[in-house]
Amino acid sequence: xxxxxxxxxxxxxxxxxxxxxxxxxxxxxxxxxxxxxxxxxxxxxxxxxxxxxxxxxxxxxxxxxxxxxxxxxxxxxxxxxxxxxxxxxxxxxxxxxxxxxxxxxxxxxxx
Amino acid sequence: xxxxxxxxxxxxxxxxxxxxxxxxxxxxxxxxxxxxxxxxxxxxxxxxxxxxxxxxxxxxxxxxxxxxxxxxxxxxxxxxxxxxxxxxxxxxxxxxxxxxxxxxxxxxxxxxxxx
Numbered sequence: 001x002x003x004x005x006x007x008x009x010x011x012x013x014x015x016x017x018x019x020x021x022x023x024x025x026x027x028x029x030x031x032x033x034x035x036x037x038x039x040x041x042x043x044x045x046x047x048x049x050x051x052x053x054x055x056x057x058x059x060x061x062x063x064x065x066x067x068x069x070x071x072x073x074x075x076x077x078x079x080x081x082x083x084x085x086x087x088x089x090x091x092x093x094x095x096x097x098x099x100x101x102x103x104x105x106x107x108x109x110x111x
Numbered sequence: 112x113x114x115x116x117x118x119x120x121x122x123x124x125x126x127x128x129x130x131x132x133x134x135x136x137x138x139x140x141x142x143x144x145x146x147x148x149x150x151x152x153x154x155x156x157x158x159x160x161x162x163x164x165x166x167x168x169x170x171x172x173x174x175x176x177x178x179x180x181x182x183x184x185x186x187x188x189x190x191x192x193x194x195x196x197x198x199x200x201x202x203x204x205x206x207x208x209x210x211x212x213x214x215x216x217x218x219x220x221x222x223x224x225x226x
Contacts, residue, residue: 035217042202042217042218042220043154043217045215045216048212050212088154090215096213097159097161097166097213098166101153101156103153
C-alpha cells in the first residue's frame with residue numbers, strides 16, 4: 001500500500017527566508033503532485049512532476065522529483081506572507097487515476 | 112470550463128437526518144473522487160469512480176455512507192443517518208488520466224455540520 005509522508009507538518013518562517021518541504025513515498029511512483037490549500041478554500045494544483053529529475057518552478061516555489069529516492073521537495077525561496085497556506089503532495093503509485101496524499105504541511109510566513 | 116461544481120456549499124443538519132451531497136465533474140473527465148477533510152484525519156479518499164463505475168470504496172467509513180454516479184456528469188454522496196462525527200468538508204475531484212498529466216481538479220467543497 002502506498003504511503004506518503006510530508007515533513008515538516010508545521011512550518012513557521014520569517015519573510016525572506018528559504019526552506020524546503022519534503023515528501024517521501026513508500027512504493028514506486030512516476031507521478032508526483034503538489035497542491036496548495038488556502039484556509040477555507042479548496043485544493044489548487046501547483047506542480048505536476050512526471051519523471052525522475054523533473055524540476056518545476058513558479059515564482060518563489062520550486063518542486064523536484066527523485067524517483068530513485070522516492071522523494072520530492074518543495075523549496076521556498078525568500079518567503080513572503082502570501083505563501084502562507086497548507087501544501088499537500090500526492091503520489092500516483094502504480095494505481096492509474098488514484099492519488100495518495102500526504103498529511104499536508106501548514107506553512108505560516110511571519111513578517 | 113466551469114470546473115468541478117459541488118452543492119450545497121454549506122449544509123447544517125441534525126443528527127439522524129439524511130444528507131445528500133452533489134458533484135458535477137469537469138466535462139470529459141472519466142475519473143471522479145470523493146474526499147473528506149477534517150483537522151484530525153486530514154484528507155481522506157472515500158471512493159472513486161471510473162466511467163461511472165465505483166472502483167474503490169474502501170475509504171467509505173461505514174454503511175451509512177453511499178455514493179452513486181448515475182451518469183458521466185453527476186455524482187452523489189449520501190449519509191443516512193448522519194452523526195456529529197460526520198462533520199467535515201467533503202471535496203469532489205475529477206481527472207482525465209488519458210490526457211497524460213492525470214491532474215485532479217478539486218471542487219470548492221461542501222462544509223457539513225451535523226448537530
